[in-house]
Amino acid sequence: MCHYAWPGSDALPRDENGKLIFDDVDLCQTWEAMESCKDAGLVKSIGVSNFNQRLLEKILNKPGLKYKPVINQVECHPYLKQAKLLSFCKSKDIVLEAFSALGSQRDKAWMDTSTPVLRDDPVLADIAKKHRRSTALIALRYQLQRGIVVLAKSFTTKHIKENLQVFDFQLPEVDMKTLNDLRRNVRYMKLKEMTKTFSLEEVFAGSTGWKTWEIQDAVAVLV
Helix, strand or coil: CECCCCCCCCCCCECCCCCECCCCCCHHHHHHHHHHHHHCCCCCCCCEECCCHHHHHHHHCCCCCCCCCCEEEEECECCECCHHHHHHHHHCCCEEEEECECECCCCCCCCCCCCCCHHHCHHHHHHHHHHCCCHHHHHHHHHHHCCCEECCCCCCHHHHHHHHHHHCCCCCHHHHHHHHCCCCCCCCCCCHHHHCCCCHHHHHHCCCCCCCHHHHHHHHHHC
């Protein structure tokens, strides 16, 4: 998967002034390297993460494209439905996969901890009570019925077993509509620091002097 890429163990490398260090590798060059891995039999499928429609189109419209992304992994949950991106991915036969499907784990390094807790939402709680399920299961089932693959992270046996119950029930249309109407527009993954140096317009216009897919990838999280 074409994700954030960095050498070594430091996920966010910085220079001596504490600013993030970016690379100047073009997105299409990175994708060609991914295609080479598939040609060599090293991987069965290749995909992307945190790509908005514009970045997906850049790959799909690349001259000489061999393989399109089979999956796009993005933050997606009842508070951030990604409806337009989901529609576009379906139209291109690209699977949308949701990370933070149950909201974030409240890590200060990645999010604003003042944001509301998804699993405490009263609308989710009412539907959960009606079906005698947890709010986590309702959130996961909602995504599955929208055609989204979900990633649910857990360290406890109890929660892992509970998550598997998502296949044991269905949400009726009235509940799906209620959740569709839950318009909170909350994004837990906050990477504002990635765009402090340049504006979004400068990045997409190419006036920054960078052609880095890491910057584009980070911006895709925010737009």
